[in-house]
Amino acid sequence: MRTTAVLSRDPAAPFTVETVDLDAPRDDEILVRIQASGICHTDLVNRVVGRTDRPVLLGHEGAGIVAAVGAAVTAVAPGDHVVLTFRHCGTCPNCATGRPAYCRQSTALNHFGRRADSSPRVTVGGNPVRDGFFGQSSFAGYALATADNTIVVDPASDPAVVASFGCGFQTGAGAVLNVLRPDSGSWLAIYGGGAVGSAALLAARTIPGVRTIVVETAAARRALAGELGADHVLDPSGTDIAGAVREITGGGATHALDTTGIPTVLADAFAALTTGATVVAVGLGSGIPPIDVRDMVLQGKTIRGCLEGDAEPARFIPHLLDLYGRGLLPVDRLVTRFHYADIEAALAAQHAGTVVKPVLTW
The missing domain is CATH 3.40.50.720 (NAD(P)-binding Rossmann-like Domain)
Structure with missing residues (x-):
């Protein structure tokens, strides 16, 4: 399928808004229609990594609605509203003891992690895009995620507010x-x-x-x-x-x-x-x-x-959302919305300190 994405072709140049091709979800993948994507400092740090491996598709605070799931996915279903967070294997000693942020496979899974067969999830003009950032690369209208980094939330949740529970607010x-x-x-x-x-x-x-x-x-x-x-x-x-x-x-x-x-x-x-x-x-x-x-x-x-706040996202994000829902954690005061095409304005406002948490809306 085709969707719109915000790509980085050169870390010294502005982001570009481009049309990309997104592969259909494999058996273990979840296709999410992104409604909001928080901008985090980690995105900007990783923008400069792999200067010759371009373009890069970032974004690791995505929120949206599940559009389709692979045959092996049972934890979520089409129509579920979700927040996307970091990936973890679930079986290593650290994951088994409730410390998934320190998963022994974290780098392979989150740092532009590839599919097992190395086939591209996203291409532009027929060429692979460097994606798989935190298992989502959610600076796009649609993103592919997996069950271990997909958290179901209340359909009444504001995606622009809850998106950053996936990383920044959780941290x-x-x-x-x-x-x-x-x-x-x-x-x-x-x-x-x-x-x-x-x-x-x-x-x-x-x-x-x-x-x-x-x-x-x-x-x-x-x-x-x-x-x-x-x-x-x-x-x-x-x-x-x-x-x-x-x-x-x-x-x-x-x-x-x-x-x-x-x-x-x-x-x-x-x-x-x-x-x-x-x-x-x-x-x-x-x-x-x-x-x-x-x-x-x-x-x-x-x-x-x-x-990542030493958190188990499947437990901690719902806890934080409960605090927010009860008015005890008013993180909406931190969020400023920007249309995805205005990402450079969002970055300028963040750099100037006039905006705390810029969030791209789709």
Whole structure:
């Protein structure tokens, strides 16, 4: 079948809107008519991978309606409304112990994973498109997914809001609810007020008595963090952030989350922790943070990585959707809709900090 897709032919050039051919679903595949696709930093990072293997079809926060299923698919049916998330094998030791984000086949399944026989799912002008991103490549009018990364949701759900539960919102909320688990009286410092950090803030607000600090460079996002209930909002420009956090909290944060992936920011978050506290890092950056090992040892501090909120999507996404449905997790405040053809405007607004979570609509 033919559909419209947003392709990257050159990481230094604008995305292009093109007509592509999509193969029919194989026995284990699910054809989804995409209604909304969240734009995540991970899409942009992976846009530059494989410069000679073009074009690339990204998108890993898709939401839509099942159009058709393969003969072996029983978990979903045509007409189901779904959110697409990351793939996992379901059988390796990590999957078997409830940690599918750390699936031992994750790279093969999610990093432009191919079919077993290497046949193309998507072509343009008869040439293969590099797809299979997070098992969906949902920057398109239709996408092929599988049962392990397809979550059925309420048909009344707004696809533009629920799409980002597949990755960004799941990551931020999961880092707080599944990993850090602050309780009443805790101080949580969040570094970065983008979609992941804002979802983390909203998740923390569902726990009575947790106090929050958001550190963010963009004025518009600082203002939004205040509106969403942050107890303190800090501009890191020209500020000793570690000192400011220690002063506000009376000795240091009990929990911290770094969403930036910037080594110096992670080091600041670590320095601002109180004794025995933990900072979780979710940002896909690079480099080595300047950490004082004596501080780590003598104060028993911890740095911990976290993928996809350490979540089991089949359980956690419905839980988050329940919180959202009850008005306890108002992530709709974070979403700005853009027609898929306006992806460059969406990226510009995201880069400027005037938009938190841009979502393409189809």
